[in-house]
Amino acid sequence: MYEGQYPYAVSVLEGIKKKTGASATILYAATNENDAAVNAAKDADVAVVVVGNHPICGSSQEQSTAIADVLFGDLTPEGKLNRTWPKSLSHTGAADE
Numbered sequence: 001m002y003e004g005q006y007p008y009a010v011s012v013l014e015g016i017k018k019k020t021g022a023s024a025t026i027l028y029a030a031t032n033e034n035d036a037a038v039n040a041a042k043d044a045d046v047a048v049v050v051v052g053n054h055p056i057c058g059s060s061q062e063q064s065t066a067i068a069d070v071l072f073g074d075l076t077p078e079g080k081l082n083r084t085w086p087k088s089l090s091h092t093g094a095a096d097e
Contacts, residue, residue, distance in 0.1 A: 006061040012050045015068035 010018075013028055020026070027044050029036035041047035048071065069075035086092045 009061045010064040012048070012064040012067055015064035015066075016048065016071070018065070019068040019072050019074075 013026070017026060027040040029040045032038060037049070041049070066075065070077055
């Protein structure tokens with residue numbers, strides 16, 4: 001897993017805006033202070049709620065673009081993992097020490 005700084009990152013909001021362009025009205029609330037997020041969700045046809053401690057809320061620079069692709073049906077998640085786990089030690093290759 002990459003542990004350094006990414007040269008750029010796409011937020012979920014940016015991913016959705018890039019996907020919809022000017023064809024949709026996007027209501028956004030950075031916090032729920034004074035029920036801002038609740039009111040935005042009530043006024044919207046669809047609500048996407050992202051909860052996290054970081055504005056990017058992702059582990060890669062384009063993860064939010066992928067989230068938008070899934071939300072709009074351009075990508076079907078297939079449950080693939082970015083890591084594999086061997087069933088037993090016999091399924092692992094020889095490792096140099």
